[in-house]
Amino acid sequence: MELKQLIIERRSIHAFENRSVSPSIVEELLDSAVWVPNHRLTQPWRFILVHREGRGLIGQAGRAFAERMEKEPAKKQEAGQRLYDKLMAIPMFLVVVMAENPHPLIREEDYAATSCVIHNLSLLAWEKGIGMVWETYPLIHDPGFREALSIRPGEKVIGSLHLGYPLKFPIAQPRISAGDRITIFDQGL
Numbered sequence: 001m002e003l004k005q006l007i008i009e010r011r012s013i014h015a016f017e018n019r020s021v022s023p024s025i026v027e028e029l030l031d032s033a034v035w036v037p038n039h040r041l042t043q044p045w046r047f048i049l050v051h052r053e054g055r056g057l058i059g060q061a062g063r064a065f066a067e068r069m070e071k072e073p074a075k076k077q078e079a080g081q082r083l084y085d086k087l088m089a090i091p092m093f094l095v096v097v098m099a100e101n102p103h104p105l106i107r108e109e110d111y112a113a114t115s116c117v118i119h120n121l122s123l124l125a126w127e128k129g130i131g132m133v134w135e136t137y138p139l140i141h142d143p144g145f146r147e148a149l150s151i152r153p154g155e156k157v158i159g160s161l162h163l164g165y166p167l168k169f170p171i172a173q174p175r176i177s178a179g180d181r182i183t184i185f186d187q188g189l
């Protein structure tokens with residue numbers, strides 16, 4: 001697929017077929033995705049792939065989180081079950097974690113580079129017929145979620161990527177033309 005077409009036609013996928021992408025394919029895609037511009041070559045990222053029975057770790061953390069968040073005692077169980085079921089319907093999670101550099105500027109650069117890795121991955125996956133959505137739901141910052149996946153202090157969860165073979169393709173939301181957002185200076189004083 002032509003790069004331009006790939007970039008424009010990629011969509012965030014929320015509904016997946018009930019089959020898992022092979023971890024070896026994900027690893028292969030990541031091996032290319034990490035070739036991003038990365039100031040100081042800090043390579044601050046780490047990837048946690050969760051699928052099959054492993055999804056229970058996220059499902060259970062989600063259940064406990066939703067129960068805790070629900071204010072009304074009578075609704076806690078139902079809220080927990082709802083999130084558990086929602087999470088367990090995702091065939092594969094790729095949790096992207098970044099080592100948080102103590103220096104704010106480096107941390108910002110690292111976040112930018114990690115974001116490039118994630119988007120590279122989504123384009124490479126799309127080219128292979130694999131869909132993805134980058135999720136930043138509050139659960140990713142929950143201590144129970146972090147503990148379940150052995151995320152260490154000093155590591156920030158950048159996103160929970162949901163990966164799988166697309167079941168439904170969302171309609172593209174139009175973008176503002178770059179021409180409306182560009183300022184060009186081509187004259188001196």
Ligand SMILES: Cc1cc2nc3c(=O)[nH]c(=O)nc-3n(C[C@H](O)[C@H](O)[C@H](O)COP(=O)(O)O)c2cc1C
Nearest residue numbers: 010011012013014133134135136137159170172173
């Ligand atoms: C940093 C970041 C965080 C996102 N978090 C979420 C999220 O939590 N839930 C979600 O449904 N989509 C999330 N998205 C996906 C966007 O909603 C999606 O890219 C946007 O709606 C445009 O749709 P498209 O990707 O299909 O073009 C996130 C995207 C980015 C870049």
